[in-house]
Amino acid sequence: MSQPPDSAPTPVPTPHPAADQTVPSRVPLAIEDWLTVIIMALLALITFANVLVRYFTSASFAWTEEVSVFLMIVLAMVAGSAAVARNRHIRIEYFADAGPEKRQRALARFGAAMVALLFALMAVLSARVLWDDVQYGETSPGIGVPQWWYTMWLPILSIAIMLRAIGLMRRGGRPASDSSELPTSPEVRAEEHAP
Known part of the structure; x- marks a missing residue:
């Protein structure tokens, strides 16, 4: 029997640099995660209650559509904040994730700045x-509550996303991990994954 000629070893693919190098966040990402869960649960309950009322009474709650849209x-703003902190916002991966790590980090910082x-x-x-809603006493079209009850959350959540983006820039484009997940040394990680 003849032996096959020695072949060159197959190169092991290296993981994407941004994926494994997370940095703990000062503000826990669990805030956005729990808000997402709570908002989704509220949406499901409101929709389910409205379906039941419509099925049994041929009428519906007047407030459900307005509250659901709000x-x-x-939900989109809170999830956007978490996506920015984790460096998972929309981008063209062909450009953002290609090339040397230095270029990827520079593009991540530029994206976070924008x-x-x-x-x-x-x-x-x-x-x-x-301010206009408060000054002119605007009310919502569906149920007539003050419109500022809804509009006050847009500047608050916009500031939250802006701060998450600034945090991403300060971390050099590295995604955030929850601060409760403390980073470990390579030796500890190797022991955790040892057979």
């Missing part, structure tokens, strides 16, 4: 809308 907007700028502008403009 909760969906808040996100921070956008949401700073959104915070200012939505604060003006909030």
Whole structure:
């Protein structure tokens, strides 16, 4: 029997640099995670209650559509904050995740700066809308509550996303991990994954 010629060893693919190098966040990401769970649960309960009422009475709650739309907007903003902190916001991966690690980090910092700028502008403009709602006594179209009950959350959540983007820039483009997950040394990680 003949032996096959020695072949070159197969190179082991290296993991994406941004994926394994998370940095603990000062503000726990669990805040956004729990808010997402709570808002989703509220949306499900409101929708389920409205379906039951419509099925048994041929009428519906007047407030459900207005509150559901508000909760969906808040959900998008809260999830956007978590996505920015974890460096998972929308981007063109062909450009953002290719090339050397230094280039990837520079693009991540640039993207975070643009996100921070956008949401700073959104915070200012939505604060003006909030002021108008308070000043002119605007009420919501569906149930007639003060409109500022809804609009006050837009500048607050815009500032939260802006701060998460600034945190991403300060971490050098490295995604955040929850602060409760303390980083471990390579030796400890090797012991945890040993057979």
